[in-house]
Amino acid sequence: MFKRLLTLTGSLIAAMALGAVQAKPLPQEDLSVAEVLRDRALESSDAYSIVESLTVEVGPRRAGTEGDRRAVAWAQQKMKALGFDRVYTEQVEVPRWVRGHAHAEVIAPYPQPLVVTSLGFGVATPEDGLSAEIVEFADVEALLKAPPEQVKGKIAFINKRMEKARTGEGYGPAVQGRSRGMRAAATKGAAALLLRSVGTDSDRFAHTGMMAIDNIENPVPALALSAPDANLLEAMLKRGGPVVVRLDVDNERLADGPSFNVIGEITGRERPEEAMVIGAHLDSWDEGTGALDDGAGVAIVLETARLIAELPVRPRRTLRVILFGAEEIGLVGAKQYVDAHRHELDNIIAISESDFGAGKIWRFDTRLPENKFDIADQMMQLLAPLGIERGNNASSGGPDSSVFVARGVPAFGLYQDGTDYFDYHHTPNDTLDKVDPENLRQNVAAWVVISFLAAEMEGDLGRIPTKTD
Incomplete structure (x- = not known):
């Protein structure tokens, strides 16, 4: 099969040398090479060994921690071993935080423990803890509308359930409680916030995650409850009378410090200054080992680049892999990268990212000018045999x-089946055993198609409209 790849690639270069002009946006020679890459990924890709290495040799890697520093060193070594032409880092400044203990228990009327975890950058309780009555809200909007006297001095309990879906579309409505709930509780004078975990499981694991923390005068402790414990509080409240909970939390905010975007490049043979960018985020939360979020994505894009690096000749453009730092705490690495390279964004032909676990890819979306849809249609010819359907733009x-x-760079989206993703998301249960090697091969097969074709294509994908246009 690889001999066939050599032959096809040689034919491609020969055709270009003769000045061959193809009528279609993507020449058949390009599509043929991409097809061979796809089939090779299905047969022999070993992305699983990469995520296994990351979770075993590094483990949790919350931004700004020792685990994060180990991950940065791991990523540089791995890129060099996989055949990247250039490997480098760019420093980003990140907020830092130390997670301490988090305990919760019902003390009246039915004393029993609760399983909780601190939400990211949450503050501590007083040294002796705090006890207060629970007041329940269906969602963060209900809390925001509540009169302050209903909330003051109590523990606000946001009891919003997340709906399960292959697209993960239930996450957006449910995560509002996590991102905005502590601010709303603090504004109303609450003693603390308890949040039904933003997840779709019924396991007794609590889901952590980042909150909005800027410009809050008097932040309050904020904890996520496991789904069974949220059900427990709900049942207690239905029996009437006050439910009193005691919290004991110890966290600490530190001064900002360094993290890094880790970048590897397969240098383009003709237009090295132009790039197809594919990425994932290197950091993870500290409860599990970050296998699904986003170790699988790291493995997928690194393995994609490895396969392309093994071609007899480099693609026309550079293939740039960015392992972003500090995604979990607010897309920090991506924002700082775009700011630092704002004058070079026109040299990025397109971008795509793997950050939705390790399920099979089932849909191909785009963000392209309408006059470039035919290129996506040609890519779909190679994606359809993988069980992938065309989505939206x-x-x-x-x-x-x-x-x-947001700055006008076109995008491709390869979306995994996320039906079970939020069962594990941000919990101690995000571990390697949730990753299926066969699914990873299908992912890499799809990624190598779009990555090679975008890096190799003669034309470009234009720019997309932005809010400022």
């Missing part, structure tokens, strides 16, 4: 990629 490419898209 509203893709952000992924969380970090959205920062680039």
Whole structure:
């Protein structure tokens, strides 16, 4: 099979040398090479060994921690071993925080413990803890509308359930409680916030995650409850009478410090200054080992680059892999990258990102000018045999990629089946055993198609409209 790849690539270069002009946006020679890359990924890709290495040799890697520093060193070594032409880092400044203990228990009327975890950058309780009555709200909007006297001195309990979906579309409505709930509780004078975990499981694991923390005068402790414990509080409240909970939390905010975007490049043979960018985020939360979020994505994009690096000749453009730092705490690495390279964004032909676990890819979305849809249609010819269907033209490419898209960079979106993703998201249960090697091969097969074709294509994908246009 690889001999066939050599032959096809040689034919491609020969055709270009003769000045061959193809009528279609993507020449058949390009599509043929991409097809061979796709099939090779299905047969022999070993992305699983990369995520296994990351989770075993590094483990949790919350931004600004020792685990984060180990991950940065790991990523540089791995890129060099995989055949990247250039490997480098760019420092970013990140907020830092130390997670301490978090305990919660019902002390009246039915004393029993609760399983909780601190939300990211949450503050501590007083040294002796705090006890207060629970007041329940259906969602953060209900809390925001509540009169202050209903909340003051109590523990606000946001009891919003997340709906399960292959697209993960239930996350957006549910995560509002996590991102905005502590601010709302503090504004109303609450003693603390308890949040039904933003997840779709029924396990007794609590889901952590980042909150909005800027410009809050009097932040209050904020904890996520496991789903069974949220059910427990709900049942107690239905029996009437006050439910009193005691919290004991110890966290600490530190001064800002360094983290890094880790960048590897397969240098383009003709237009090295232009790049197809693919990415994932290197950091993770500290509860599990970050296998799904986003170790799998790291493995997928690194393995994609490795396969392309093994071609007899480099693609026309550079393939740039960015492992973003500090995504979990607010897309920090992506924002600082775009700011630092704002005058070079026109040299990025497109961007895409793997950050939705390790399920099979089932949909291909884009964010392209309408006159470039035929290129996506040609890519679909090679993606369809993988069980992938055509989606919409509203893709952000992924969380970090959205920062680039906001500046007009076109995007491709390859979306995994996320039905079970939020069962594990941000919990101690985000571990390697949740990753299926066969699914990873299908992911890499799809990624290598779009990555090679975008890096190799003769034309470009233009720019997309932005809010400032």
